[in-house]
Structure formats: structure tokens, C-alpha cells
Amino acid sequence: MAANGAGCEQPQKRVGGKQKHNGNFTDSSVSERRHKDREERLSLVLWRRPVVTLNYFLLETLITLKEWTLKLWRRKGSVFLFLVLCSLFSVAYSIEGAHQKHVQHLEKRFLWCAYWVGLGILSSVGLGTGLHTFLLYLGPHIASVTLAAYECGSTDFPEPPYPDQIICPQEGGVEGSISLWSIISKVRLEACMWGAGTAIGELPPYFMARAARLSGADPDDEDYEEFEEMLEQAERAQDVVTRAKLGVQNMVQKVGFFGILACASIPNPLFDLAGITCGHFLVPFWTFFGATLIGKAIVKMHIQKLFVIITFSKHIVEQMVSLIGSVPRVGPALQKPFSEYLEAQRSKLHHQAGEGTPAGENWLSWVFEKVVLVMVCYFVCSIINSMAQSYAKRLQQQRYSEEKTK
Incomplete structure (x- = not known):
């Protein structure tokens, strides 16, 4: 009986840094439970449990908005000063005067820089799960400027932000006068802003x-x-x-x-x-x-x-197209769409504003647009899944806390 009585009241003790209550909590059991909970969270994805995932996503969004609102309320002074500055800028923006030319120029530059900084943040935020904005946006932009510079013989087309498409200037430059440095200088602003955005995206893990x-x-x-x-x-x-x-x-x-x-x-x-x-x-x-x-x-x-820039230099691109054509059997069939695409780009660069977009778009541009759309959709889905899993983690932590207090 004494042995049985002693067995009914086991003393509390520490096991591997975790407290053990009547054998309910051990290192192995806690580790197994956390592993099971983690697997349960990872199963919260749109293509497996769409209803629960969307529900948790909306709840996590509301909680996040509430937390941000409370943080802004604690910094009422800074928020008020920011709103005052925005109001003053809005008044200066709406009043007519000689300053409007400078205001509009600063607005365009600011929006252009903010666009690339935002893409840079999207690229690096999330511990490797970000959107590959260099491959989707910055890389193609540098490539289009490079092709335009060699085709126009000049980099005197409009300063950024560019119109919907780049058009060669009326007075073309001398062929062979384009250097790597001139193209680098042309895309330096957007590239540096994108790089600054990637640096900002690395801050959450640090903090x-x-x-x-x-x-x-x-x-x-x-x-x-x-x-x-x-x-x-x-x-x-x-x-x-x-x-x-x-x-x-x-x-x-x-x-x-x-x-x-x-x-x-x-x-x-x-x-x-x-x-x-x-x-x-x-x-x-x-x-x-x-x-x-x-x-x-x-x-x-x-x-x-x-x-x-080196990859998309004119002579290298032409060599790549010719090498594609030399591939046995399938070479000529593959070479044709690439040649048509390059010819279409050249015609775009030389047509005048208001003439309309020249015909000749082939399946390469269509495929690229669809790839971009799929990657953006996947990125949005990953955000929804991540926020849903964060809410599930909140519920699990709340359950742990309740069990410890019992």
C-alpha cells in the first residue's frame, strides 16, 4: 500500500529543461507533439483544405490589422506628424503654379523608385519564399534597355519612368557607339532601388x-x-x-x-x-x-x-539565335520564333508614337506572360497559406498555455 500510495504522488522534476508532471511532459513527448502540430500546420494549404485555410487567413489578417493599429496608436505623435506632412504635400500638389513642373517630376521619380524598392522587398522577404522579381521584372527590363540601346545606337530615349514602350529617338546614334558603361548608367537607378529593397527585406529575420x-x-x-x-x-x-x-x-x-x-x-x-x-x-x-x-x-x-547586359548584347543574341538554328532536326523550328520575336522588338523600337503596336507577337511573349501570371498567383497563394498557418500556430500556442496553467 505504501508503494502504491507513493506512486500516486510523484514529485515534480526537471527533465532536459522541461518540467515533468505525472509523466505527461517529457522531451520525447513534447518533441513528438510539436512535430505533429507542425505537420498539421503545413497541411493548411489552399489545394488541400481551402475553406479552413481561407477562414484562418481572414482571422489572421484581422489580428494583424489590430496589432498594427495598436502600434500606430502608441506612436500617435509620429503618425500625426506624418499626416501633417502628407497634408502639406497634398496642398502643394493641388495648387497651381510654377512649382508644378518640379512636383510632377519628383512624383514620377518617387513612384518609379518606390516601385522597384517594393519589388526588391518582395524578392527577399519571407526567408527564401519571396517572389523572384529579378527574373520577372528587373532582368527583362535591363534586357529590353540593352536591346534598345544597341538597336537605336543611343541611350537618349526617355528617362525613367519609361512610357509603355521604349521608342528610339528621331536622331539615331552612331552604330557601335554604345558601351557597357552607358547601358549600366541608364539602368543604375532602378537596379540600385531594387537592391535596396532586397536589403530591407532581410531585416525581419534580424529583428x-x-x-x-x-x-x-x-x-x-x-x-x-x-x-x-x-x-x-x-x-x-x-x-x-x-x-x-x-x-x-x-x-x-x-x-x-x-x-x-x-x-x-x-x-x-x-x-x-x-x-x-x-x-x-x-x-x-x-x-x-x-x-x-x-x-x-x-x-x-x-x-x-x-x-x-553582356548576355543580351546584340552580337551575342545573334550568335545565340544562329546556334539554335544549328541544332539538328529541331533547330530551324526553334530558331524561327526567336527570330520573329527579335524582329518584332526591333520594329517596336522604330515605330513612331501613336502608330499602334506592330503585329508579329509570337508564342514566346505569350508564354512569358503566362509564366509571370502563374508565379504571381503562386506567390499570392503562398502568402495566404503562410498567414493561415500563423493563425493555426496561435491556436496551438494558446492550447499549450492553457495546459500549463491547469
């Missing part, structure tokens, strides 16, 4: 990891948990991906500003880890953001611009 480190609490975010596990298992890592992640982490941690600059200056799919690393080791904000901004907006963008 998340920094806040978690300063609070002293273990965050529930899986990305941060994976990062901490990777640090603990650093010496035993064998696979290439983990070694590459550790290489980024070691460079950022040991070299500091120049390590961040080196990682940000090259196309690096693992750079998301740099933000978490810098936040975890409390790297100063301006050290991280300054190096990231210089690397992405200046160094990396000039490398990418140079690659696109």
Missing part, C-alpha cells in the same frame, strides 16, 4: 533573432529553432548544405562588417541565415544593414546588371 536573444526566451519559430540546432551540431555536420550554412555563419560572426558585405555581394541563397546570425549575436543594426545595403544595392547589382 526576430535579436528580440529573442535580448528577451532570453526560446522563441517558438521553427526557423530560429533550426538555427540553434545547427549551431549545437556544428562539429558533427557532414552534408554540403549544412556546411555552407555554417560557412556563412562563421564568416558573419568572425569577420563582422566585411563578412556580411562579402556574403551580400554575391548571389547567395543562404544569406537569409546571415540576418538570423547577426540578430542572434547582437551585431549592431547599422553594421548589419549598412553592409547588406552596400553589398546588395551596389556590388551585387552591378555584377547582375553586367551579366544581363
Whole structure:
């Protein structure tokens, strides 16, 4: 009886940093439960559970709007000052006068820069799940400017923001007078703004990891948990991906500003880890953001611009088309649409404004438009799925809290 009585009241004890109550909570059970909950969250996608996913998405949207409203209410002074400045600018914008010419010029430039900054943010935000706006927007834009510069023999077509299409100037330039530097200068503004946007998109992981480190609490975010596990298992890592992640982490941690600059200056799919690393080791904000901004907006963008410009230079494009035609059997069939597409682009560049768009659009442009549409739709779906999973995570955390209080 004594043994049975002793078994009825087991003392509370710590097991692996987690409290054990009557055997209900252990490291293995908690780990299994979290893994099961994570799998349940990941199953919340539109193509599997559309009704529940949309419902959770709307609820998470309302919660997020409420949180943002409360944050703005806590900063009433800053919000009021911003509204006053917007009101003054609106009055200056609506009043007629000689200043309207400068106001409209600044408006166009601001909207043009904001457009590319926004695309840059969409590209890098979300820990690798962003929209590939370089392939969809900036790359094709640089390619079209490059082709136009070589075809027109000049870069004197309108300054950005461009009209719906680029048209060669009346007085064409001398053939062969176009240089790489002139084309780089023509697209520098939009490319640098896009690069600055990608640097801004790297800030959420930095702030998340920094806040978690300063609070002293273990965050529930899986990305941060994976990062901490990777640090603990650093010496035993064998696979290439983990070694590459550790290489980024070691460079950022040991070299500091120049390590961040080196990682940000090259196309690096693992750079998301740099933000978490810098936040975890409390790297100063301006050290991280300054190096990231210089690397992405200046160094990396000039490398990418140079690659696109060289790839779409006139003589290289013509050589590529001729090589396509030399492929046995299918070469001529593949060469024809590419040749027609290039000819259509040349005719567009030389037709006058108001003449209408020349005919000759082929299936290449149609395919590209559909690819862009599919990628944008997938990006929107990923946002809906992510917000639905965030709401499911809120419910699971609420359930954990209720169980701990019992």
C-alpha cells in the first residue's frame, strides 16, 4: 500500500529543461507533439483544405490589422506628424503654379523608385519564399534597355519612368557607339532601388533573432529553432548544405562588417541565415544593414546588371539565335520564333508614337506572360497559406498555455 500510495504522488522534476508532471511532459513527448502540430500546420494549404485555410487567413489578417493599429496608436505623435506632412504635400500638389513642373517630376521619380524598392522587398522577404522579381521584372527590363540601346545606337530615349514602350529617338546614334558603361548608367537607378529593397527585406529575420536573444526566451519559430540546432551540431555536420550554412555563419560572426558585405555581394541563397546570425549575436543594426545595403544595392547589382547586359548584347543574341538554328532536326523550328520575336522588338523600337503596336507577337511573349501570371498567383497563394498557418500556430500556442496553467 505504501508503494502504491507513493506512486500516486510523484514529485515534480526537471527533465532536459522541461518540467515533468505525472509523466505527461517529457522531451520525447513534447518533441513528438510539436512535430505533429507542425505537420498539421503545413497541411493548411489552399489545394488541400481551402475553406479552413481561407477562414484562418481572414482571422489572421484581422489580428494583424489590430496589432498594427495598436502600434500606430502608441506612436500617435509620429503618425500625426506624418499626416501633417502628407497634408502639406497634398496642398502643394493641388495648387497651381510654377512649382508644378518640379512636383510632377519628383512624383514620377518617387513612384518609379518606390516601385522597384517594393519589388526588391518582395524578392527577399519571407526567408527564401519571396517572389523572384529579378527574373520577372528587373532582368527583362535591363534586357529590353540593352536591346534598345544597341538597336537605336543611343541611350537618349526617355528617362525613367519609361512610357509603355521604349521608342528610339528621331536622331539615331552612331552604330557601335554604345558601351557597357552607358547601358549600366541608364539602368543604375532602378537596379540600385531594387537592391535596396532586397536589403530591407532581410531585416525581419534580424529583428526576430535579436528580440529573442535580448528577451532570453526560446522563441517558438521553427526557423530560429533550426538555427540553434545547427549551431549545437556544428562539429558533427557532414552534408554540403549544412556546411555552407555554417560557412556563412562563421564568416558573419568572425569577420563582422566585411563578412556580411562579402556574403551580400554575391548571389547567395543562404544569406537569409546571415540576418538570423547577426540578430542572434547582437551585431549592431547599422553594421548589419549598412553592409547588406552596400553589398546588395551596389556590388551585387552591378555584377547582375553586367551579366544581363553582356548576355543580351546584340552580337551575342545573334550568335545565340544562329546556334539554335544549328541544332539538328529541331533547330530551324526553334530558331524561327526567336527570330520573329527579335524582329518584332526591333520594329517596336522604330515605330513612331501613336502608330499602334506592330503585329508579329509570337508564342514566346505569350508564354512569358503566362509564366509571370502563374508565379504571381503562386506567390499570392503562398502568402495566404503562410498567414493561415500563423493563425493555426496561435491556436496551438494558446492550447499549450492553457495546459500549463491547469
